[in-house]
Amino acid sequence: xxxxxxxxxxxxxxxxxxxxxxxxxxxxxxxxxxxxxxxxxxxxxxxxxxxxxxxxxxxxxxxxxxxxxxxxxxxxxxxxxxxxxxxxxxxxxxxxxxxxxxxxxxxxxxxxxxxxxxxxxxxxxxxxxxxxxxxxxxxxxxxxxxxxxxxxxxxxxxxxxxxxxxxxxxxxxxxxxxxxxxxxxxxxxxxxxxxxxxxxxxxxxxxxxxxxxxxxxxxxxxxxxxxxxxxxxxxxxxx
Amino acid sequence: xxxxxxxxxxxxxxxxxxxxxxxxxxxxxxxxxxxxxxxxxxxxxxxxxxxxxxxxxxxxxxxxxxxxxxxxxxxxxxxxxxxxxxxxxxxxxxxxxxxxxxxxxxxxxxxxxxxxxxxxxxxxxxxxxxxxxxxxxxxxxxxxxxxxxxxxxxxxxxxxxxxxxxxxxxxxxxxxxxxxxxxxxxxxxxxxxxxxxxxxxxxxxxxxxxxxxxxxxxxxxxxxxxxxxxxxxxxxxxx
DNA sequence: TAGTGGTCTAGACCACGGA
DNA sequence: CCGTGGTCTAGACCACTAA
Numbered sequence: 001x002x003x004x005x006x007x008x009x010x011x012x013x014x015x016x017x018x019x020x021x022x023x024x025x026x027x028x029x030x031x032x033x034x035x036x037x038x039x040x041x042x043x044x045x046x047x048x049x050x051x052x053x054x055x056x057x058x059x060x061x062x063x064x065x066x067x068x069x070x071x072x073x074x075x076x077x078x079x080x081x082x083x084x085x086x087x088x089x090x091x092x093x094x095x096x097x098x099x100x101x102x103x104x105x106x107x108x109x110x111x112x113x114x115x116x117x118x119x120x121x122x123x124x125x126x127x128x129x130x131x132x133x134x135x136x137x138x139x140x141x142x143x144x145x146x147x148x149x150x151x152x153x154x155x156x157x158x159x160x161x162x163x164x165x166x167x168x169x170x171x172x173x174x175x176x177x178x179x180x181x182x183x184x185x186x187x188x189x190x191x192x193x194x195x196x197x198x199x200x201x202x203x204x205x206x207x208x209x210x211x212x213x214x215x216x217x218x219x220x221x222x223x224x225x226x227x228x229x230x231x232x233x234x235x236x237x238x239x
Numbered sequence: 240x241x242x243x244x245x246x247x248x249x250x251x252x253x254x255x256x257x258x259x260x261x262x263x264x265x266x267x268x269x270x271x272x273x274x275x276x277x278x279x280x281x282x283x284x285x286x287x288x289x290x291x292x293x294x295x296x297x298x299x300x301x302x303x304x305x306x307x308x309x310x311x312x313x314x315x316x317x318x319x320x321x322x323x324x325x326x327x328x329x330x331x332x333x334x335x336x337x338x339x340x341x342x343x344x345x346x347x348x349x350x351x352x353x354x355x356x357x358x359x360x361x362x363x364x365x366x367x368x369x370x371x372x373x374x375x376x377x378x379x380x381x382x383x384x385x386x387x388x389x390x391x392x393x394x395x396x397x398x399x400x401x402x403x404x405x406x407x408x409x410x411x412x413x414x415x416x417x418x419x420x421x422x423x424x425x426x427x428x429x430x431x432x433x434x435x436x437x438x439x440x441x442x443x444x445x446x447x448x449x450x451x452x453x454x455x456x457x458x459x460x461x462x463x464x465x466x467x468x469x470x471x472x473x474x475x476x477x478x
Numbered sequence: 479t480a481g482t483g484g485t486c487t488a489g490a491c492c493a494c495g496g497a
Numbered sequence: 498c499c500g501t502g503g504t505c506t507a508g509a510c511c512a513c514t515a516a
Binding site: 020074078174177182201223230231232 | 445
Binding site: 032033034048065067068 | 502503
């Protein structure tokens with residue numbers, strides 16, 4: 001085997017090619033590790049390294065005691081989110097319009113699992129483009145006594161960043177929902193449209209490694225100036 | 240080392256623990272492969288296997304010639320999509336309301352990159368729950384001469400499935416956008432609301448391995464009966 | 479020059495599946 | 498029983514980084 005790329009990488013590419021061109025059908029078993037090692041004149045370890053790439057990428061799966069099988073391709077439900085592109089309009093900028101500490105109401109108790117009445121940091125940010133207002137972002141973080149309010153940190157970073165900096169904890173998970181809602185009168189005013197105008201409502205709850213809520217953000221975008229976009233793949237990167 | 244789990248797995252878990260409890264800060268270099276091998280009394284290969292898990296999961300990254308470093312945790316932009324949960328209402332069912340072959344208009348030429356006027360298969364599906372209509376799904380697939388119309392295949396499978404079966408090609412990628420739009424009079428009638436009612440509009444273009452469009456689906460959901468939901472993680476599965 | 483991660487070898491033993 | 502993948506060892510050479 002020539003050494004343009006690593007040998008294990010070539011093994012992976014060759015197998016992938018056989019799979020993608022139909023030489024190996026879904027459900028079919030491929031040659032065993034030992035057979036491939038002998039076929040290519042390389043060690044079993046190297047064969048395993050190549051096959052490992054294809055398993056990780058979703059082309060193959062292993063059945064211990066039997067062998068490797070070609071996986072049925074299926075668009076998995078993993079979305080690579082593109083957050084920058086969807087702005088319709090240029091030069092997005094963010095303006096912190098309100099910051100205060102409020103007592104947790106029912107909604108905050110539910111979202112952040114704090115005690116009713118507990119102090120909560122609330123921020124409102126207006127997202128603008130050169131064409132005018134795009135969205136309103138309302139962010140809520142449980143207030144920790146003695147934690148200074150670093151506005152510049154909270155303002156400029158994106159929400160997960162801001163929360164991680166403020167809470168000094170690792171944001172490990174987030175739940176995300178995207179919905180369509182009509183804007184109420186106040187929101188519509190801020191976004192320079194009439195009440196009832198449809199908005200794209202992106203809500204995100206951030207959690208630490210122990211599933212404790214660290215922050216809650218709800219952003220309402222003018223539907224004519226923002227869309228939520230992403231890409232899904234049947235096979236994941238590499239090889 | 241006891242053999243409750245594989246040794247390499249224990250190595251990964253121990254390192255992960257050190258990272259998550261702050262014993263190892265982001266940007267910090269960990270012990271080298273050889274040092275860990277000696278420390279645990281195992282081979283370098285086994286250490287590498289364990290470290291590999293942490294690299295894949297996003298806890299560590301390697302700098303050849305230098306060492307492994309603790310990665311700064313960041314909620315990545317990968318979303319595990321939950322498609323089943325978001326139905327508000329029970330017992331979703333799908334009704335194929337229209338199937339025909341149409342000549343490609345401008346929109347179809349853009350989305351499916353077919354020639355203007357080319358035959359295109361069009362389907363309209365109404366999504367219902369026990370509470371009433373939820374959404375309208377419009378699906379478009381380039382028409383291939385001699386490809387029989389297998390309604391039952393096209394109706395019951397989800398769109399990527401249906402396209403894969405019909406085109407007999409692997410659906411490898413899809414572009415997805417989620418937007419908020421007001422329903423027009425006809426759509427509003429089908430969904431039993433008044434015109435202008437906000438809808439969540441989920442659009443998906445499916446591509447084969449060569450980025451050739453295989454199908455285009457645009458679904459409009461009643462905003463009070465459907466939300467788009469997902470989960471994001473800073474670290475990906477395993478260990 | 480010494481140490482690092484990246485690649486590769488030629489073995490070994492194990493649990494498991496199937497004939 | 499033999500073949501499979503899963504784990505593990507004890508080496509080797511390489512390209513690269515840093516002192």
